[in-house]
Amino acid sequence: MTLFRQPQSVALSGNIRPGDVHPVILHEKEFALWRGNDGVAHLWRDRCPHRGMRLSFGFIRENHLKCLYHGWEFRSDGSCQKIPAHPDLEPPTTLCVDTLPVIEKFGLIFAVSDTQKSSPSTHQWQPVRSLFFDFPQEDIVSKLNQLTAISFEESGDIYLSDDQMFACGLQTRSGRQCALHMSTRHRSRRIRLDTARRMVRWRHVITEMVK
């Protein structure tokens, strides 16, 4: 399943803990973003192949996702492992959830169009905050450097601050909605909270400007 050319940031790594499942919207499509207890993140189409229930309502069992409606259990590669209504039935191998490859780097989770290696250094990065906007992604890009006092430089799919201590990823939710995810390498909790607070103030300003 390929949806976009540019890699898309879908969440902050630190906000999706092992056992979590969250709904995510990317280019007007619904996805379930989840992390198994082995620490690996997955991005699946938010639709169970059985009767269409949103998988983001499901729950994580070890490294499997279990659908809320009838408890069908899917392995981390998207294949169905178990149909509880028929304990003796071996689910057909064709029975599979649509999946998208993801990578993690700079404390951000990215949806990518083909499998790449995750950066091993991701654990040094901590979440600052995700912000959601009711206007297109382009409007954010042009105003990114008005955010706090940090100046950002585009570097492929991410934006890095001049001192390389902050990273931002962008997410197109639809033609009129986007999100911004910021992470930091700063260890100080105070710096993270201050920056998050400034981001929220900045959102008010930007929203006024775009109106």
Add this chain to the structure above:
Amino acid sequence: MTVTSDMTTLRQWYPVAYPNQIRPESTYDTTLLDQRIRLSRDDHSQITAHRLADDNSEMATIPIVQRFDTLFSTLGDSPRPLPQIAEFSEDDRRIIHCGSFRVRTSPCRIVENFLDMAHFCFVHTDVLGSIDRPEVLSYKTEYHPETDEIWAVDCQFFQPTASKSAAASGQGLMAHYSYRILSPFSVMLYKSAMNFAGRFDAICLFIQPLSETDCLCYMPMAILDNVSTKTDIIDFQQSIFVQDGIILENQRPKLMPLTPRSETPTRADLSSIAYRRWLKSSGVRFGLQSVEGS
């Protein structure tokens, strides 16, 4: 929104209100298949119904009948007759109707959920099913040509007992069910009645589609129960329905897809397969995802 052109859907009776929702000398406005309608009760307690124009003026009258303690109307000519449900005229039964629940999805999804036993232990955990007994034993579906109904028979599912302590000790019983699809958007079930060996509670689900993805559900029941209060019974049904509502409003797409492989059924879905096939052969399009090339 324009009213559907799907003739099968138009030629059905639909619930539009419970009688007690319309007080004497007052009116009640609602929507049926995207058509706004008004029910009025005069000073002789007589109820009439009209289509409403855009400016809220009353247009042509539409029929209204009362059955199963519920008011039904139709927008079509020569509608399919309302079903015969003998249990509603048995003297020792209590006729109770349970709210009208709003569910924002296709009426087809709602019927299918009502027919489905495989979700009991996951969605109605410890009430209608127990998480360690999820198996759906094989059952049969039948077509009844004289009434044009689909039945699912010989259905059974393990149900934990109502009391918490008994449930903890693993006690429970096999509850027996039969399902009847009464029309495209109405369905009922017979469930073995707790203290009346060999007899069954009759629980109906009549759907008023406001639009293709927005419905009101009416649940008149004819049940055998001398113990529970009316409030207990209504509370119980409502708590079940709230759990189903969360599922129903989060199925994607909201319109039910009929194309093969868009959804994958298993053996437990025999009744859903029969329902989908019957909808297709009856020419229903309302509430269904449109099939390309047809």
